[in-house]
Amino acid sequence: MNALYQIDHAKCPAGHLTPLQPSTSQSTADYQRQIGTGGDPILVVCVRCSRVYRVHELYSYQSKRGLLPDDPTTPLRVFVEPIECDGEPHTIPLTVRGVRNENSKVADLKMGWKWAEGEDSKCPFGDEIQLPQYVGGPII
Numbered sequence: 001m002n003a004l005y006q007i008d009h010a011k012c013p014a015g016h017l018t019p020l021q022p023s024t025s026q027s028t029a030d031y032q033r034q035i036g037t038g039g040d041p042i043l044v045v046c047v048r049c050s051r052v053y054r055v056h057e058l059y060s061y062q063s064k065r066g067l068l069p070d071d072p073t074t075p076l077r078v079f080v081e082p083i084e085c086d087g088e089p090h091t092i093p094l095t096v097r098g099v100r101n102e103n104s105k106v107a108d109l110k111m112g113w114k115w116a117e118g119e120d121s122k123c124p125f126g127d128e129i130q131l132p133q134y135v136g137g138p139i140i
């Protein structure tokens with residue numbers, strides 16, 4: 001019998017859920033506050049369609065699969081990947097959050113990243129945010 005995990009998810013414009021972090025009584029409120037401050041955007045790449053989008057709300061659901069390290073049997077690993085804006089280097093580091101399977105590489109996943117339609121692709125200073133260029137070799 002599998003344990004159930006309570007996980008905070010982000011939802012892409014197509015409605016796909018991407019698990020981000022274990023839900024605690026504090027996590028959703030803290031995250032929501034961070035989103036509400038309007039500072040650095042919280043960007044997530046959809047685990048299903050690879051669209052990159054800004055998180056506006058978190059959804060807490062029970063899941064049979066947890067995230068590391070809470071669930072040692074899960075293949076799901078959270079990653080945080082830095083990205084750059086077009087303007088001056090800014091003090092706020094911009095990142096894309098997502099999850100990958102244990103046997104996939106972020107470098108390979110990046111090939112498919114694209115901005116969600118209608119998504120604001122500008123940093124808080126108004127610069128265009130470049131999604132990472134794929135620079136790896138062929139997928140082995």
Ligand SMILES: [Zn+2]
Pocket residue numbers: 012013014015016046047048049050051
């Ligand atoms: Zn999606």
Ligand SMILES: [Zn+2]
Pocket residue numbers: 085086087088090123124125126127
């Ligand atoms: Zn910028």
